[in-house]
Amino acid sequence: MGAAxxxxxxxxxxxxxxxxxxALAQHAAELGQRVLVIETASDGSLAQLxxxxxxxxxxxxxxxxxxxxxxxxxxxxEEYFSRxxxxxxxxxxxxxxxxxxxxxxxxxxxxxxxxxxxMLGWIEPGLMGRRRGYDMVIVDGPxxxxxxxxxxxxxRLAAMVAGGPIGKTARRLLALxxxxxxxxxxxxxxxxxxxxxxxxxxxxxxxxxLALHVARPIINRVFxxxxxxxxxxxxxxxTSVPDGxxxxxxxxxxxxxxxxxxxxxxxxxxxxxxxxxxRQLFAAEVHAGDLRVIGRTLGRVLLA
Amino acid sequence: xxxxxxxxxxxxxxxxxxxxxxxxxxxxRLxxxxxxxxxxxxxxxxALALAGARHARRTAVITVDPARxxxxxxxxxxxxxxxxxxxxxxxxxxxxxxxxTKRAFDALVQRFAPSAQAAERILANRLYQELSSELAGxxxxxxxxxxxxxxxxxxxxxxxxxxPPSAHARDLLAAPNRLVNLLASRAVSxxxxxxxxxxxxxxxxxxxxxxxxxxxxxxxxxxxLRDLADFVSSFEHMIEGFSLxxxxxxxxxxxxxxxxxLVTTPEPHTVETTIEFHRELTxxxxxxxxxIANRVLAFPRLSDAEGATLAWxxxxxxxxxxxxxxxxxxxxxxxxxxxHLHAETHAPLLAAVPAVSEAPTSMHGLERFAQLxxxx
Numbered sequence: 140m141g142a143a144x145x146x147x148x149x150x151x152x153x154x155x156x157x158x159x160x161x162a163l164a165q166h167a168a169e170l171g172q173r174v175l176v177i178e179t180a181s182d183g184s185l186a187q188l189x190x191x192x193x194x195x196x197x198x199x200x201x202x203x204x205x206x207x208x209x210x211x212x213x214x215x216x217e218e219y220f221s222r223x224x225x226x227x228x229x230x231x232x233x234x235x236x237x238x239x240x241x242x243x244x245x246x247x248x249x250x251x252x253x254x255x256x257x258m259l260g261w262i263e264p265g266l267m268g269r270r271r272g273y274d275m276v277i278v279d280g281p282x283x284x285x286x287x288x289x290x291x292x293x294x295r296l297a298a299m300v301a302g303g304p305i306g307k308t309a310r311r312l313l314a315l316x317x318x319x320x321x322x323x324x325x326x327x328x329x330x331x332x333x334x335x336x337x338x339x340x341x342x343x344x345x346x347x348x349l350a351l352h353v354a355r356p357i358i359n360r361v362f363x364x365x366x367x368x369x370x371x372x373x374x375x376x377x378t379s380v381p382d383g384x385x386x387x388x389x390x391x392x393x394x395x396x397x398x399x400x401x402x403x404x405x406x407x408x409x410x411x412x413x414x415x416x417x418r419q420l421f422a423a424e425v426h427a428g429d430l431r432v433i434g435r436t437l438g439r440v441l442l443a
Numbered sequence: 444x445x446x447x448x449x450x451x452x453x454x455x456x457x458x459x460x461x462x463x464x465x466x467x468x469x470x471x472r473l474x475x476x477x478x479x480x481x482x483x484x485x486x487x488x489x490a491l492a493l494a495g496a497r498h499a500r501r502t503a504v505i506t507v508d509p510a511r512x513x514x515x516x517x518x519x520x521x522x523x524x525x526x527x528x529x530x531x532x533x534x535x536x537x538x539x540x541x542x543x544t545k546r547a548f549d550a551l552v553q554r555f556a557p558s559a560q561a562a563e564r565i566l567a568n569r570l571y572q573e574l575s576s577e578l579a580g581x582x583x584x585x586x587x588x589x590x591x592x593x594x595x596x597x598x599x600x601x602x603x604x605x606x607p608p609s610a611h612a613r614d615l616l617a618a619p620n621r622l623v624n625l626l627a628s629r630a631v632s633x634x635x636x637x638x639x640x641x642x643x644x645x646x647x648x649x650x651x652x653x654x655x656x657x658x659x660x661x662x663x664x665x666x667x668l669r670d671l672a673d674f675v676s677s678f679e680h681m682i683e684g685f686s687l688x689x690x691x692x693x694x695x696x697x698x699x700x701x702x703x704x705l706v707t708t709p710e711p712h713t714v715e716t717t718i719e720f721h722r723e724l725t726x727x728x729x730x731x732x733x734x735i736a737n738r739v740l741a742f743p744r745l746s747d748a749e750g751a752t753l754a755w756x757x758x759x760x761x762x763x764x765x766x767x768x769x770x771x772x773x774x775x776x777x778x779x780x781x782x783h784l785h786a787e788t789h790a791p792l793l794a795a796v797p798a799v800s801e802a803p804t805s806m807h808g809l810e811r812f813a814q815l816x817x818x819x
Contacts, residue, residue, distance in 0.1 A: 151481060153480075153712055365765065365766050370759050370762070384743075384749060385749065385753055385766075388766055388767045389767070391800060395800040423772075
């Protein structure tokens with residue numbers, strides 16, 4: 140009954156975290172792994188990528204080898220305190236009060252801890268498990284700021300709470316996160332100034348401050364490089380050929396690509412590794428075929 | 444920087460007729476820019492300020508974004524909580540401010556506290572220190588609070604607020620009332636005497652509650668309850684001042700001289716969030732003047748003639764056509780998204796700003812952006 144590998148995906152809002160998580164899951168499943176994807180946002184985009192409508196709070200099968208589940212922080216907090224208080228009338232009264240909301244807001248780490256504890260149940264199902272556990276758990280994580288807070292929680296708690304079930308769980312989480320063979324964090328970014336800057340800062344916070352294994356960063360939506368240098372030069376400057384919308388579009392694409400390369404180079408210099416590039420998709424929706432191509436690219440880097 | 448050449452083609456989409464509304468917007472007294480993170484909200488707010496200044500309005504733009512994006516866009520080092528003058532050509536200017544939520548909150552406490560000692564006590568309270576930066580909506584509250592001061596004290600004709608990226612518009616709108624409600628609620632008395640929660644409870648109930656409180660204390664690492672009670676009693680004297688302010692801010696947000704602008708991109712996920720924002724704003728009775736869409740691609744279908752007369756040899760010719768086809772596909776996606784947005788909200792599209800290959804990070808870039816937003 141082995142424990143699963145953990146891949147934690149995060150990045151700025153709207154960079155394509157879900158696509159990366161889904162593509163990885165699909166690829167790992169094709170390699171024969173049993174994968175669980177944990178969705179922390181509630182927009183339902185993960186289910187849609189696999190042609191389903193919505194995820195529930197119990198794991199459900201999306202396709203062969205891929206299961207997915209939705210975790211809701213607020214619900215976990217309520218469950219936890221209901222359990223702790225045992226009396227239903229008391230917990231109802233407490234949970235509906237502003238006071239309770241203020242208390243959980245003021246006691247940072249409660250929601251984060253409960254979220255991680257829930258995930259741990261799937262990653263390390265324990266020896267009592269009747270069925271085969273997952274080989275890999277992929278977390279389609281929250282946006283960077285919150286993700287850093289989440290991943291810092293076990294360390295903070297382990298230092299604060301010495302004994303008891305909370306302290307024990309915190310130390311188990313800490314061991315899981317610190318194990319570079321088992322756990323890696325994947326940062327997804329875009330070839331844009333703000334996104335790249337945020338990725339560099341996050342990498343520092345995770346790899347240096349928290350000593351986590353941060354994989355090679357991923358830069359999504361990179362414009363393809365259609366034109367050779369000499370061709371681009373002519374398209375941009377050759378005055379002997381008349382202008383028109385097609386040429387203007389090419390200039391736009393060339394400028395976008397050049398701009399993207401500038402940001403990619405910036406990230407490479409700052410982090411000392413080459414980011415994994417995913418190209419801009421042009422179709423209206425992400426197709427299964429696209430997901431497979433992305434999955435293979437990512438698999439080579441992350442699952443090697 | 445390369446700009447999308449098809450600015451005109453956006454007009455073909457039917458938005459040209461609506462463009463004058465953007466000028467009408469500048470005649471308002473307060474413009475609140477709302478939208479999710481990463482849509483260019485700060486840049487849009489700054490560009491609107493620039494346009495306001497060009498229209499000879501005494502203008503200020505205020506941002507609460509901790510990422511200091513406005514600072515980047517304006518190429519400013521000194522952007523601070525005090526108005527900072529940004530000079531344009533021909534003597535025109537606008538003022539820019541960045542809001543430090545924590546400092547603004549502290550200032551508010553100092554203003555409303557009954558005495559210097561009382562203020563001191565609150566500021567030193569650990570719970571206050573957590574709450575003032577953590578309490579959901581405090582950044583939003585402070586944005587509203589600061590703009591109230593701007594409108595009333597500095598006599599600006601036009602104030603543009605760049606709101607923090609909230610998950611929900613309601614976080615922003617409820618902000619002025621939230622703190623007051625929390626402090627004035629019956630929950631407060633409960634905090635001062637936690638035992639009252641258990642009036643009539645069994646011994647076992649009492650034991651579980653005390654276990655819970657101990658657990659919470661362990662989480663925070665300090666005497667949470669004592670701090671909370673202390674915090675609440677110190678704040679009690681300030682509730683009236685806060686309530687009054689909150690009411691004024693609310694009135695100001697509902698005034699006919701105030702307009703809300705939704706900033707978005709055509710990205711599907713963003714569009715859905717924008718629709719949700721619009722729903723929340725209108726149902727709360729706020730006036731949404733319209734939508735500004737950033738990073739819109741507009742490469743229309745190529746006419747047969749344009750394709751056939753392309754004066755480039757192979758293989759460049761094929762590559763050019765392929766590139767155009769791709770961008771046209773993205774443009775169609777954008778247009779579909781904006782149509783969907785309009786169908787769901789019926790809000791006018793004030794501007795569809797064409798995508799540029801590079802986000803503005805200099806004053807020059809900002810001027811280009813403003814020009815795209817609102818061609819002179």
